[in-house]
Amino acid sequence: MNACLFIIFSLGLIWGTWLIISSKTLRARPSDIQVIIYFFSLAFVVSMVLIWWAYTKGVFLELKIYDHSSLDSASKVVLTWPAQVIHWLREIVLDAVFDFIVIGVLVSIVIVPQFISYILCGCVGHAWQPRLVSCGMSFFVWGIIKFFTVFSGVAMSVAAWVYFGKIFNDSPSMDFLLACLGLFAAFGIILTYRMVEEIGKYISERCPKWISKTIAFLHLKATRNNS
DSSP states (O other): OOOHHHHHHHHHHHHHHHHHHHHHHHOOOHHHHHHHHHHHHHHHHHHHHHHHHHHTTTTHHHHHHHHHHTTOTTTOOOOOOHHHHHHHHHHHTTTTTHHHHHHHHHHHHHHHHHHHHHHHHHHOOOOOOOHHHHHHHHHHHHHHHHHHHHHHHHHHHHHIIIIIIIOOOSSSHHEEEEHHHHHHHHHHHHHHHHHHHHHHHHHHHHOOOHHHHHHHHHHHHHTTOOO
């Protein structure tokens, strides 16, 4: 990557992340900032240790041979257990699609049946208030934030090893840029989530009376036969 573009993008991401952290919304919720920074630090430290351990075991050369052999169905390489551990972590921890699918499925299993049950039971007057909806949405959002935070910590540890340890034949600039991008995405998502909460609260407080009365009437009808 061109050095000038790298500096511009990196400074832009760092500045943007700082602006998000300094926003009034997140300053009112310091625990959100603390959680993200903690998981970033945890992922960074654990990755530093794992990379050092994998390097001493010769895992990276083994994985390079394994990845190359996977393109050829005729040649099969059996990984040693250290390489299997790193390969599993690489496939699971850094797989965004898998992470999002698992989180989405878990949240859907909790929330969707409740709304279907509310509608069906409401037809005969035995509906009940859906539960854990807020918790489910919070779990979904924090699950996505977790991915970007862990990804950022891992990328930063790789950048550190590339720059100081010379373990990988790579430039640390791209890994550092990805780490900054991951943190920017994590803080941007939590800021958006908190702003949506505030907007929803603002709308509910200023909702026209006929809408709130209609919702209350429908809910009363749906629960009319509950003791």
